[in-house]
Amino acid sequence: MTDAAELIRGVSPVLEVPFHDDGSLDEPGFARVVDHVLGCGVSSVMFPGYASEFLKLTSDERDRLNTVLLDRTRSRDDVAAVVAVQDHATRLAADHARRLVDAGADAVNLLPPYQLGPSVRDIHEHVETVAAAVPETPIVVQYAPEQTGTALDAASIAAIAAERPNVRMVKVESTPPGPFIADLARQDPVLPAMVGYAGVQLPDALRRGAVGVQPGCSFTELYVDVWELYAAGDEKAAFDLHRQFLPYISYWMLGSELIVAAEKLISQRRGLFRSAYCRAPAHRLDAEEVAMVDRFLAEFADRLPDLS
Template identity: 35%
Template sequence: MYTSSDICGVNPIAALPFTAQGELDYTSFDRMLGHLAATGIQGLTLFGIASEFPKLEDSERLRLADQFIASLSGTGVFRAMSVTDHSTEVAVKRARDYQKRGADALMLLPPFFLQPDAAAISHHIFSVLEAVDIPVMVQYAPGETGLAITPEQLGEVAARYPHAVFKIECNPPVDYTREFLKRAPQASVLNGYAGLYMLEMLAAGGKGVMPGCSFSEIYVQIYHLWQTGKQQEAQALHGKLLPWIRRWMTHCEYIIQVEKTILYKRGIISTEYCRHPGWTLTAEDSEAIDTFIMEFSL
């Protein structure tokens, strides 16, 4: 059984492949999971924002959850699933169900629809944490949710629940993380946001990164260089990646579509389809993606 300290390293958010008609492509999904397991990642998370989770039917979600657990079984990759329900009661049921299905960890997106107050948000987070005993990555993504959580509030969560892990992706996240870790030095912190602040976060005490999944090999290489004391090489490779992810992270739907297109052009999934509403890439975007794939030998 995994503990909070095991949740580290490169833990991408799984994309969801669709057919050209917008139906889930379970064959491509299985092929993508096999590819990702072979890249050297430490973990993989399903139903994050990059998984287009708001665009799924409940029946699709359950089938994907079972396939995700089964396909990654025995690979050594920890399997996390995100609980995104806005009802506390439903989130608790979902968390227990995912643990029962075999998830090694959960990610929790706090509720933000209709702007619940701080007490309601704390109750939601605490309720889910108390419902399971596997690690739970509490997600802080104010740019996407419009929800502000202070370092003090997160510190209270860390103090009460040792199996909590924290995914911090405010922009920028570094000062926030330092403040949080002053209050909870024992806490494990990961960062999303396409890894824009990956090395700064590792230097600040972070334990890993949660980017998209279409070029996981690059993040794995950066992380390995950093962990083996080759900071200059890590910074050089990250610096080479930065202009690309800065451009694509100007809108969430933009980078979701870019990641899907990269997976398609690499032959990992069968189409680049994203469910609507989404983002339409330009011819210039497509040419840039070709250049990116060639430049990084993907």
Template identity: 35%
Template sequence: MTSLSGVFPVLPTPFTPDNQVDEAAFRRLIDFAVDSGVDGIVFPGMASEVETLSAAERGRMVAVLGVHLAGRLPFIVGASHADPVESAARAREGMAAGAVAAMIMAPPHAGQDVAKQAHFYAAVAEAAPGIAIMLQNAPAPNGAALSPEAVAAVAAAVPAIRYVKEETLPCGQHVTRILAAAGGTLDGVMGGAGARFVLDELARGANGTMPALELADAHAALWRAWKAGDRATARAIYRDTLPLLAFQMTFRVRATKEVLKRRGLLDHTGARAAGPRFDAGDLAEIGELIETARPTMTMHPPHA
């Protein structure tokens, strides 16, 4: 498998006005990601409202992604579950649709115990042979918030773990420590946390970022500039997008969907996830923040 690097946005799950999964809108988002110049796609993840999807809905959307993507980009399937048997089943479901890796969150129930974490991942790897695993290290309460050294130790114990998505704070320091502890045995460490710390992560050796989708074109341009050694352009893109990403930190998927709607990619912004909802002032503010980020947006979707 070719080493995975670059920008891998997590696709949101669009819903119809009657709260059903909207497959047509989902295909449009896939095309937007491809056309934006990103390096791959992730689905489902927390930004996909995965916790609200039934097993049937999740499986159907993974299949839709595989068929519609048709090999245009690699995709990573989200396969997190507290039960390694269920996690492996989700990984195999992704493999059947063409996924090249499975992103699996370090389970909180195993705590900081490296042996327990390694046992969990080894069980997944045994039940889903052939797929690379990305260990997602997320903050509590959703994740186990493993120390960087524990992440490297778990990965060393389970050869199927080839990548890490690091989202515990301070992300940049943790990227440095994971890479040092892993000693070159991993294929890469990617940043998460909505790309709010992306330049620090890249400066410390991260091989990519996994943000939400709404600024996929901006993040792809930032990555290209960084790889080309054009730090000034990368920082200018970061400067223009960060206020919107900070706003998104509070409203999460609702902010993502509102931006996508205003970019002409979604007709309906309904979300199942818990969390704050916009009032009139928030809707006015997000419009201002979109205008701040607009110089970084290279794509103008035909659906607009």
């Protein structure tokens, strides 16, 4: 059996969720997103995350979309579905993780609790309890202090991994991510890191030991091109390509809602789904931001084909 943790390397996109213009869920559109991203040569995908507007989905919608995803990955040994557990209550999170694994999730992305200021001890117990609930399933701990203020450090995550060896990886979204990634690599056990935050700091993260990137999914092909060049040993070409689209992602990552809106417009412009609607509260792209998306698509037209 393929080790799912080994598949969660390289480019592991976070799937976006399309809605109709009236705000209702576009389930067929999501199915097209899944099919397209899996067809881009990645070996894993993650859902739901901030790029999926997970805070704006009902429990039923998440379940339905998880089913769409897992129906496409359950029988495959070449791709891993990393399904997120974001419940605040430890008991709910553990139960949720069990249900996801029973449904076919290959790995669990665990966002530790952060609302109402949980103690460091409570956060550690939360991660340990969820990992113990699915002991045969890889756990990716999401470290996103800018969004959550979560009180974790590399040594404490490694201590949890020593007790729960299925804690296999960390998604790092600190700013900058590089020092934390390097710190994870110095721990015992060593914890591989994926860099998030749209891969703005990808070159530095890779030089410090990151094993991949977990961006949004509207231009997965660009990240795959960067990764393939880097994996082939052509670091200069890889980082030159990254530098070419860095001004765009640097601007869009000035706000989580901003990059969600920009990526959805990119996917809509490419013909992946009909509407770029984001559920409120949301960032509304102004005329210059829409023009920026169109310049981006024109600049990378040779790498980002029309999907309609």
